[in-house]
Amino acid sequence: MDLDLIMRTTQFLGEAALMTLALTAGSLVLGILAAGAIVVARLSRWTAVRALVAAYVSVMRGTPLLVQLFVLYFGGPQIGLTLSPFAAGVVTFGLNIAAYMSEGLRGAILSVDKGQTEAARTLGFGRLATMFHFILPQCAALMIRSLGxxxxxxIKGTALISTIGVVDLTYSAQRIMTSSSQPFEVFGIAAAYYMLIVFGLTRIMRLAERRFALPDEARA
Amino acid sequence: MNLDFSVVPPFAGALAIGALWTILITALAGAISLIVGIGLALARIYAPGWIRALLAVPVFIILGTPLLLQLFLVYYGLSQLGLRLPAFFTGVVGLGLHYAVYNADILRAAILSVEQGQYEAGRALGFGRGATLRHFVLPQALYRALPQIGNNILVLLKDSVLVSAIGIMELVLSAQLAISRTFRPFEFYISVAAIFYLINLALEWALARITRRTEAMR
Incomplete structure (x- = not known):
């Protein structure tokens, strides 16, 4: 084992980890916002809107993420949409994960007993007020868990950005693997950075989940 | 806007061959993920403590890191160890092992969900431990795990494109060859997406059918 190589790789991959982190943060914000919009659209009164959004979710879930990235990044310029690799990554990863997140959010809303909606409407609350004062507080913790x-x-999906030349953790790790002939050490360090990011994010989500948990959920 | 999908049909044959490779890779990796997954699930329940502790490390790493990075490790790592294997083999095995871990989670829960009485009945009838597992517990567990394993195979189908990154022929790579000659990425990647969507639909339909047929076995 080459201690010098390990030191240099740790430092080098540390910088790449910041890129992975930035990419994750950008995609996560876009993804949550888009997922919220999808859920609202799926609860719409208009059939056409519901069908359109259902088709969107189905296509995003039914095709490979890598192909979606390539369509936007390589094919985009042909339809007048030229994006930097980083921007293409944020848009693709964000809009893709939004489709999966929207399913989780919708499931959480549907998990609330229908009687709750009926009770609120009977008491004279409107559709929006029912959602915000009755339904969402009851399923917020479940929503956050599925978002997590x-x-x-x-996080793991952002590795695909390395295929279009963004210097993220996977890109840097692959480059060092080829040049150093120490693939196991390099993988170990990159894996540690990934798991650090995963660990950090799950901790934050856990805290948020506890903050929104109902009294009986918090005790359990 | 400058789109012309008439560039695609001349490459229909090449794309079809790519699609067949994709299906083959998915089938082989899927089989590996199921077989290794069963082994892993059994080991996590019945193996001695030190083996379980030892297995927890690769499981933890596989769950916590990107598949693409794992494929690079298998690809560069095996040749570093002096094993010169064809890229196709390393890609399929890497993909299969990754999903074996996900399948093992499901199978472990399914095996534990089979009533203890089934196991005791097998032993009481004179079957050995292994035979009881094979003839009594595992079949019931497999039927119960089927819907979720089917889900994993659908995810595996879409992740199979990642082996193109280590140069294995499949649908994305065959599209890239066509693009390098036509300079028409949009048309070809949209076509690839459409083909994947159709394969996905067909597989989803088949899995739903199998799941419904075996409803009574759960």
Whole structure:
């Protein structure tokens, strides 16, 4: 084992980890916002809107993430959409994970007993007020849990950005693996950085989940 | 806007061959993920403590890191160890092992969900430990795990494109060859997405059918 190589790799991959972190953060924000919009659209009164959004979710979940990235990044310029590799990554990863997140959010909303909606409407609350005062408080913790699961999938998915030349953790690790002939050490260090990011994110999500938990959930 | 999908049909044959490779890779990796997954699930339940502790390390790493990075490790790592294996083999095995870990989680829960009485019945009838597992516990567990394993195979199908990064022929790579000659990335990647969507639909339909057929076995 070459201690000098390990030191240099740790430092070098540390910088790449910041890129992975930035990519994750950008995609996560876009993903959560888009997922919220999708859920609202899926609860819409208009059939056409519901069908359109359902088709979007189905296509995003039914095709490979890498192909989606290539369509946007390589194919985009042909339809007048030229993006930097980083921006293409944020948009692709964000819009892709939004489709998965929206399913989790929708499931959480549907998990609340229908009687709650009926009770609120009977008491004279409107559709929006019912959602914000009755339904969402009851399923917020469940929503955050499913967001957390998807966020971990997102972190690992950002590795695909290395295929379009963004210097993230996977890109740097691959370059050092080829040049150093120490693939196991390099993988170990990159893996440690990934798991650090996953660990950090799950901790934050856990705290948020506890903050929004109902009294009986918090005790359990 | 400058799109012309008429560039795609001349490469239909090449794309079809790429699609067949994708299906083959998915089938082989899927089989590995199931077989290794069963072994891993059994080991996590019945193996001695030190083996379980030893297995927890690779499981933890596989769950916590990107598949693409794992494929690079298998690709560069095996040749570092002096094993010169064809890229196709390393890609399929890497993909299979990754999903074996996910399948093992499901199978472990399914095996534990089979009533203890089934195991005791097998032993009481004179079957050995192994035979009881094979003939009584595992079949019931497999049927119960089927829907979720099917889900994993659908995810595996879409992740199979990642082996293109280590130069293995499949649908994305065959599209890239066509793009290098036509300079039409949009048309070809959209076509690839459409083909994947169709394969995905067909597989989803088949899995739903199998799941429904075996409903009574759960």
């Amino acid at each position: 699961v998807n966020a971990v999938i997102l």
